[in-house]
Amino acid sequence: MTAPGPPPVADAVARHLQALQDRICGGLEAADGVARFREDRWRRPAGGGGRTRLIEGGALFEKAGVAYSDVHGPSLPRSASALRPDLEGRSFRALGVSLVLHPESPYVPTTHANVRCFLAERPGAETVWWFGGGFDLTPYLPFEEDAVGWHRAAQAVCAPFGEDVYPRFKRWCDEYFYLPHRAETRGIGGLFFDDLDEWGAERSFAFARAVGDAFLPAYLEIVERRRETPWGDDERALQLARRGRYVEFNLLYDRGTLFGIQSGGRTESILMSLPPLVRWDYDRRPAPGGPEERLVRDFLRPRDWLRLGDRPG
Secondary structure, eight states, X not given: OOOSSSOOOHHHHHHHHHHHHHHHHHHHHHHHSSOOOEEEEEEOTTSEEEEEEEEESOSSEEEEXXXXXXXXXXXXXXXXXXXXXXXXXXXXXEEEEEEEEEESSTTSOEEEEEEEEEEEEOTTSOOEEEEEEEEEEEOSSOOHHHHHHHHHHXXXXXXXXXTTHHHHHHHHHHHHSEETTTTEESSSEEEEEEEEOTTOHHHHHHHHHHHHHHHHHHHHHHHHHHTTOOOOHHHHHHHHHHHHHHHHHHHXXXXXXXXXXXXXXXXXXXXXXXXXXXXXXTTOOOOTTSHHHHIIIIISSOOOHHHHHXXXX
């Protein structure tokens, strides 16, 4: 489907995304208090490049990556053309900021966010474009307060754009970040949207900007609530095992990983989302009555967190 109206101005999107990366990195450095991002600027032989920023071994973040990319080429990678055969034979430009944060404390959730824009062109035809992105949360220990607050922030982002936007993109997030071989979601969700063009370029870009701007305050609220909670070997073992599920999703199902690899992007930047330490225990089963059992039973499934937050205390 051809997007209505003129396409977004790619260079304006690029400037915004670079500034977004700068703001997020500055906020994360302030939250960590010790570590600073190191930057890797890279070029893609087929066209374009990016800048990947990484923290390893910080006071808060065991690993944190925030990447900006702007790549282009004469034809789409298989992961994209398989989903959109109507774009076969078009050149493309893909811009985005993507981040994954792996705190050391098992009480502070892992999180992921991204904002992206895609344009595909062919001489004599209208430009096909869309925006995508979102943010989601993967806790290792279950706290309803954190889940409710996270989804309230997601709803607040969506509210100016229509009453149906949060339910629609919340459901899409639950469905996308799902591990069918485990029969569980990757975390407690948030927002996910793709192929967004029906609002026109100006409004679609405004929504993408709002999602990017809302992410950090929502996440840091949880960080400050949980970062000083003492933890030990049991909590660490649970965290490392659950991180395994995160790796499984990123390597088996994540469309961004597939697109990056197939488009010839920088491998280290694409796989920066993987945690530094992880474990797989054969036939792992949560201890009855323990926090992991509650996490799997009550959190790793689609749930109306806003209704839960509205109930009497």
